[in-house]
Amino acid sequence: MSSPSIVWFRDDLRLADHPALLAAIDRGEPVVGLYVLDDESDGIRPLGGAARWWLHHSLTALSADLRERGSHLVLRRGPAASVVRSVVTDAGAGGVFWNRRYGGAERAIDAELKEGLRADGLEVRSFAASLLFEPWTVTTGSGTPFSVFTPFWRAARNLPAPREPLPAPAEIPGMPSPPTGDDLADWELLPTKPDWAGGLRERWEPGEAAARARLRTFLDDDLGSYDAARDEPSAGATSLLSPRLRWGELSPHTVWHAGVETGGGAGAGATSASRFLSELGWREFAWHTLFHFPDLATKNWRKGFDAFPWPPLRPEHLTAWERGETGIPLVDAGMRELWHTGYMHNRVRMVTASFLTKNLLIDWRLGEQWFWDTLVDADGASNAFNWQWVAGSGADASPYFRIFNPERQAEKFDPRGVYIGQWAPDSAAREPIVDLAATRREALAAYEHVKRAR
Missing domain, CATH: 1.25.40.80 (Serine Threonine Protein Phosphatase 5, Tetratricopeptide repeat)
Structure with missing residues (x-):
């Protein structure tokens, strides 16, 4: 009687250079792929809207690739530890394999699961791949x-x-009757009311x-x-x-x-x-x-920055920034590119983040949350890390007094106005919601509180 191997896919939706998959095949038993949509475990951050769109299409591609080679992808939703155990039972599995992840909550889940499954007599191995x-x-x-x-x-x-990098397997032995799973459509990862993903479909084709x-x-x-x-x-x-x-x-x-x-x-x-x-x-x-520093998305890496006196939020300023209606052309162009495509050029990301935190004096966490929801590439590390870098609160942070002037940035990096003309041709006709010079002075004055708190 066979004891299948389960490969738990996470942020590694590929077949090439996948050590966990190759180890499962080497075990010599049928292989079942598993993906768990976990919005419930403690400390796990639910995916943003753009990320959910990408995930739907990437899982579709991965499932097809596995079927082509003889295996199957099982989809289950729920707390990862209990879901994996359930699939182990349903499959009669003798081994579970995964590539490691590095967030604090994720590591805790994986460590507890590995210990428990090994105590039950299963072979459980994790690999460096990400x-x-x-x-x-x-x-x-x-x-x-x-x-x-x-x-x-x-x-x-x-x-x-x-x-x-390791090669992709040409064949993957599958189970004749793999465990049942969810229908991907039932996860409702794609937006429908309204369907705001037209620009994402134009820009991207997910999949390996x-x-x-x-x-x-x-x-x-x-x-x-x-x-x-x-x-x-x-x-x-x-x-x-x-x-x-x-x-x-x-x-x-x-x-x-x-x-x-x-x-x-x-x-x-x-x-x-x-x-x-x-x-x-x-x-x-x-x-x-x-x-x-597992709390990177919610806490200042530089503890002294806790003293920064963020003023009361002006919701109209945050909304104008999110919609690309600030009257600052490069900022508006970047925010509209983001909304339309789920992506923003890296130089413009720095400019828009600096404008939010230092000209509008809005807490970096609110910007990080917006990017988390709208970027197709937002991950647990880079999104928060880069926001803290721009805000001045993070590791190797840009000095606080380095405030990106979006007008000078546009002159230097978009001198012919091609980018702005594509994404925000009307922005120059708008009245800016703040004065760049005056708000720069206000930001530097606010930072004095941080310096005195050291």
């Missing part, structure tokens, strides 16, 4: 976490190089095959100009791989080695490749920080 370096392996000389990116990345690069095609297109066509044009939102020089990495349709090992191979040698191509790979390093640093 980061180039495990967060606990990159430490200062005294063994503490890093708080600044440059020495963090230097130390990481001094570790053994990231392993080569599309992710690998995008990686190849970027490396072949855009990597050479990445360093020179990456800050220009209309240049099309960015990789657009962030949602692919967020959902694990590509592993960072796959992206890393493809970038190293393509950018080898000297000249502009090598410089661009190095710059691009350092962005993978920034992603690693965000997860490193979350691992050691």
Whole structure:
């Protein structure tokens, strides 16, 4: 009698470079894929609307890929620990395999589940697959976490190089009668009333095959100009791989080695490749920080920033920012791009975040929550980490007095107004909701409270 292996997919919705999947196949028993939609476990943050849209389509693609190779994806909804145990019972499973995750609540769930299943006699194994370096392996000389990116990345690069990506299995032995699961449509991940996802459908094609095609297109066509044009939102020089990495349709090992191979040698191509790979390093640093500070989305990393005197919220200002109706063209263009496509160019993300926290003096947590709901690439680490970086409250934070002037940023990075013309052609005719110079002075005055609290 067989004792099937369960592969618990999480933010690794792919078949290539999937150590847990390959280990399950090597066990020599039928393999069942499982995805759990967990909105109920303590500390688990429910997905935002744009993320739910992406998840629906990525699960559709993963399910088809598994069926093509002989296996099956079971969908269940509920608290992950109890759901996994239920599927183990239904399948008569003898092993459970997963790739590790690094949020505090997620790690607690996984550790308790691993201990309990092993006590029941199951083989349970977890693997490193979502980061180039495990967060606990990159430490200062005294063994503490890093708080600044440059020495963090230097130390990481001094570790053994990231392993080569693993191949996708050609065949996956499945169960003749796998456990029953939910119908994906019943999860209602897609918006219907209203259907606001038209722009997402125009911009994106989720799934592993599309992710690998995008990686190849970027490396072949855009990597050479990445360093020179990456800050220009209309240049099309960015990789657009962030949602692919967020959902694990590509592993960072796959992206890393493809970038190293393509950018080898000297000249502009090598410089661009190095710059691009350092962005993978920034992603690693965000997860490193979350691992050691699990409350990154709700609490200031810099405790002294707790003294910052956020004024009473003006809801009309927050709404104007969310809708791209501030009268500040670059800000409005970015916020409208975000609403329409579920994405925003990274340079513009910094500008819009700075405007919210330092010109409107609105708590960074409200901006982080909006991005969490509207970005297809919002993950547990990078979203909060980058908001705290801009706000001045986080690790390696941009100095508080560095306040992005959106007018100067537009002059420098969108000098012909192509990006603004595409997304917010009417914004210049609007009266700005605040005076940039005056609000900059107010922000710096407010920061004096933080300095005095040190």
